[in-house]
Amino acid sequence: MEINSSTGMLGLLGYPLKHTLSPLIHNSFLRHYGLNMVYLPFEVRPEEIKQAVEGLKALSVRGFNVTIPYKERVIGFLDEVSREVSFIGAVNTVVNNKGKYVGYNTDSKGFTRALTARGIKVKNKNILILGAGGAAKGIAFQLVKEGVQKICISNRTSARAEKLAKNLADYSNSMYIDCIDFNEKELLKTVEDIDVIINTTSVGMHPHTKEAIVENPYFYHKNRVYCDIVYNPLKTRFLEYAENAGAKTVNGLDMLLYQACYAFELWTGIYPDANLVEHKCKNALKP
Numbered sequence: 001m002e003i004n005s006s007t008g009m010l011g012l013l014g015y016p017l018k019h020t021l022s023p024l025i026h027n028s029f030l031r032h033y034g035l036n037m038v039y040l041p042f043e044v045r046p047e048e049i050k051q052a053v054e055g056l057k058a059l060s061v062r063g064f065n066v067t068i069p070y071k072e073r074v075i076g077f078l079d080e081v082s083r084e085v086s087f088i089g090a091v092n093t094v095v096n097n098k099g100k101y102v103g104y105n106t107d108s109k110g111f112t113r114a115l116t117a118r119g120i121k122v123k124n125k126n127i128l129i130l131g132a133g134g135a136a137k138g139i140a141f142q143l144v145k146e147g148v149q150k151i152c153i154s155n156r157t158s159a160r161a162e163k164l165a166k167n168l169a170d171y172s173n174s175m176y177i178d179c180i181d182f183n184e185k186e187l188l189k190t191v192e193d194i195d196v197i198i199n200t201t202s203v204g205m206h207p208h209t210k211e212a213i214v215e216n217p218y219f220y221h222k223n224r225v226y227c228d229i230v231y232n233p234l235k236t237r238f239l240e241y242a243e244n245a246g247a248k249t250v251n252g253l254d255m256l257l258y259q260a261c262y263a264f265e266l267w268t269g270i271y272p273d274a275n276l277v278e279h280k281c282k283n284a285l286k287p
């Protein structure tokens with residue numbers, strides 16, 4: 001594709017941005033679907049984020065993604081947010097709708113889509129979420145929307161787990177929501193009637209690849225599904241333990257790909273085929 005006078009601009013705002021896969025993913029989609037746009041990484045320092053967001057509007061950007069540490073802060077610079085953003089409090093995708101910035105969260109939908117793509121259904125299932133940060137919140141919200149039976153939350157800082165549980169209970173008054181102490185004994189007891197376990201913490205992420213959020217082998221069983229939001233490495237220690245127990249696993253790259261597909265659809269109206277870029281991403285992640 002040649003850049004010309006009508007080339008549209010998309011991008012990613014974050015800091016730092018060294019290892020992002022988003023430009024690879026979106027530029028591959030744009031080329032495949034023959035769209036005259038480019039997707040650029042914008043590494044913006046915290047003191048310049050406001051000017052950057054305003055400047056992008058002045059440049060008529062079609063939209064952009066937002067990553068760490070701006071997913072919450074960017075909301076203050078938007079004209080409108082979607083319903084899920086009002087609950088989650090974090091935006092990862094912004095659409096420039098004729099000069100009006102609208103914020104969305106595609107991380108949450110991307111997660112459950114990654115499960116469906118692997119043939120895993122969450123409706124009426126019992127879920128254990130490890131962690132209670134921004135990622136946990138988005139995932140939990142989507143799980144409630146998709147009709148899970150029970151959500152248990154366990155976090156190192158228990159007050160955060162309790163806050164998330166309360167928010168979820170306010171959102172869905174009919175669902176069973178529980179907080180679990182973050183210790184092995186409690187986790188082993190809880191996991192007995194759990195179908196899907198999700199690590200939303202950064203434990204196991206490069207360079208700490210030898211760590212798993214739970215080390216005890218009895219935590220891992222072939223009848224459960226184990227998901228990790230970490231994608232570097234692709235197979236975290238957590239997923240390795242699960243695989244060794246014969247369990248089904250879903251890695252963080254799947255979630256990354258599907259959140260990107262939903263963002264791409266918001267900007268272009270085309271829902272792209274995630275398979276187009278999966279191989280490229282795996283190659284880019286090779287050590």
Ligand code: ATR
Nearest residue numbers: 131132133134135136155156157160200201202203
């Ligand atoms: P994000 O928005 O990516 O979820 P975050 O809000 O900083 O990031 O949340 C990170 C999550 O990983 C939190 O649940 C954090 O636990 P705390 O609330 O106790 O900080 C969890 N986490 C990070 N490092 C951890 C570790 N070494 N052990 C257990 N939990 C950890």
